[in-house]
Amino acid sequence: MVAPSPTSTPPSGADSEVGRLRSVLLHRPGPELQRLTPRNNDRLLFDGIPWVARAQEEHDAFAEALRARDVEVLYLTELLTETLAQPAARAAVTDTTLTGMSGRDLGDPVRAYLRSMFGDASPEELTYLLTAGVRNDEVRSGIATGTLVTSLLAEERFLVAPLPNLLFTRDSSVWLRDRVAITSLAMPARRRETQLTELIYHFHPRFAGTGRIHGHHLEHVEGGDVLLLAPGVIAVGVGERTTPAGAERLARQVFAGGLATTVLAVPIAQERATMHLDTVCTMVDVDKVVMYPNIADTLTAYAVTPREPGSPELEVAAPEPFLVAAAKAMQIDTLHRIDTGLDPVTAEREQWDDGNNTLALAPRLTVAYERNEGTNARLEEEGIEVIRIAGSELGSGRGGPRCMSCPVSRDPIPG
Numbered sequence: 264m265v266a267p268s269p270t271s272t273p274p275s276g277a278d279s280e281v282g283r284l285r286s287v288l289l290h291r292p293g294p295e296l297q298r299l300t301p302r303n304n305d306r307l308l309f310d311g312i313p314w315v316a317r318a319q320e321e322h323d324a325f326a327e328a329l330r331a332r333d334v335e336v337l338y339l340t341e342l343l344t345e346t347l348a349q350p351a352a353r354a355a356v357t358d359t360t361l362t363g364m365s366g367r368d369l370g371d372p373v374r375a376y377l378r379s380m381f382g383d384a385s386p387e388e389l390t391y392l393l394t395a396g397v398r399n400d401e402v403r404s405g406i407a408t409g410t411l412v413t414s415l416l417a418e419e420r421f422l423v424a425p426l427p428n429l430l431f432t433r434d435s436s437v438w439l440r441d442r443v444a445i446t447s448l449a450m451p452a453r454r455r456e457t458q459l460t461e462l463i464y465h466f467h468p469r470f471a472g473t474g475r476i477h478g479h480h481l482e483h484v485e486g487g488d489v490l491l492l493a494p495g496v497i498a499v500g501v502g503e504r505t506t507p508a509g510a511e512r513l514a515r516q517v518f519a520g521g522l523a524t525t526v527l528a529v530p531i532a533q534e535r536a537t538m539h540l541d542t543v544c545t546m547v548d549v550d551k552v553v554m555y556p557n558i559a560d561t562l563t564a565y566a567v568t569p570r571e572p573g574s575p576e577l578e579v580a581a582p583e584p585f586l587v588a589a590a591k592a593m594q595i596d597t598l599h600r601i602d603t604g605l606d607p608v609t610a611e612r613e614q615w616d617d618g619n620n621t622l623a624l625a626p627r628l629t630v631a632y633e634r635n636e637g638t639n640a641r642l643e644e645e646g647i648e649v650i651r652i653a654g655s656e657l658g659s660g661r662g663g664p665r666c667m668s669c670p671v672s673r674d675p676i677p678g
């Protein structure tokens with residue numbers, strides 16, 4: 264059994280996008296990516312079949328770039344394995360994986376077989392089963408009783424689905440000040456991810472005492488839609504993933520918890536290219552965003568505030584241009600915009616390749632994919648230091664440095 268690591272520094276959470284990054288949760292791509300095939304990649308939300316060894320090299324270089332700037336890197340699978348050393352955690356994850364919606368297609372004999380497979384597995388093996396999934400042919404040969412499920416389902420059909428999008432740790436939890444929000448993912452291929460993040464935050468000693476909000480069973484909210492524009496000001500994209508009801512629920516919770524005073528609900532097109540707000544806009548300084556110019560002039564925001572301090576009733580203002588509403592809520596004169604690319608075609612290409620999806624390590628210091636040369640050059644012209652990373656394979660899941668990271672501790676921004 265793996266002993267849980269001792270509680271080190273309790274996470275302080277984050278109240279901005281650009282405060283000095285101290286600790287971050289990543290997921291090194293692993294065997295779950297080996298499960299992608301040309302027949303299932305669309306359903307599993309990948310645009311192609313990544314070369315896994317190269318994706319791991321790219322990811323290791325990303326993690327090393329963070330460590331070189333004194334950022335602590337936590338790995339999701341390590342935390343999960345440590346969590347699974349606890350019998351209560353194993354029991355909880357076995358139930359959520361094999362019963363309810365996730366286990367709906369199993370039938371009793373297969374469920375019982377998988378239950379005993381999970382029960383016999385070491386924490387490392389269980390982590391593997393939970394992330395890489397279990398295919399029918401991996402069960403069919405071992406199961407003793409006759410079952411229609413293993414007989415009729417195709418060999419390559421997953422009985423426990425693989426989770427290739429674990430790579431994008433941004434989406435499955437988000438820290439709001441010292442509280443962590445367990446999100447609720449909209450796409451069926453990703454729903455189980457938050458069962459795992461919820462398990463880690465609930466059971467791992469490192470997070471003992473951390474307050475949690477939201478939950479995987481509530482209205483859809485994805486972390487890629489949540490931008491901490493300034494302390495107390497949160498923008499929430501509402502589109503393909505986060506629903507209006509999700510944004511509304513999150514607003515109520517952050518107001519009730521004293522975590523924010525304004526939430527800006529930002530409608531974004533319900534398309535794959537703009538699946539999250541952080542695919543079109545991320546912060547690179549306390550008053551600067553890198554933004555997709557083709558939508559910059561039409562993006563709007565509805566400012567949501569509590570009707571009275573402490574009241575669960577909300578006041579929803581009329582929509583305003585996003586940059587105007589954001590600057591007003593942040594109490595600054597202007598939220599400056601740096602465009603992705605100089606012309607609409609370069610902008611569209613680089614937006615698609617996650618040129619907007621940057622991860623700030625501090626004000627004016629950001630990590631970006633090297634391939635987005637136009638955008639990176641513009642960032643540097645504006646005084647932003649860009650740490651370039653390779654992402655030819657990582658990018659096949661359509662996510663950049665921000666999507667691949669969940670900040671667990673950031674310093675407050677210097678006053």
Ligand SMILES: NC(=O)NCCC[C@H](N)C(=O)O
Nearest residue numbers: 308431487539660661662666
């Ligand atoms: N915040 C993000 O934009 N995350 C990227 C998620 C990509 C993943 N393949 C998905 O479609 O959900």
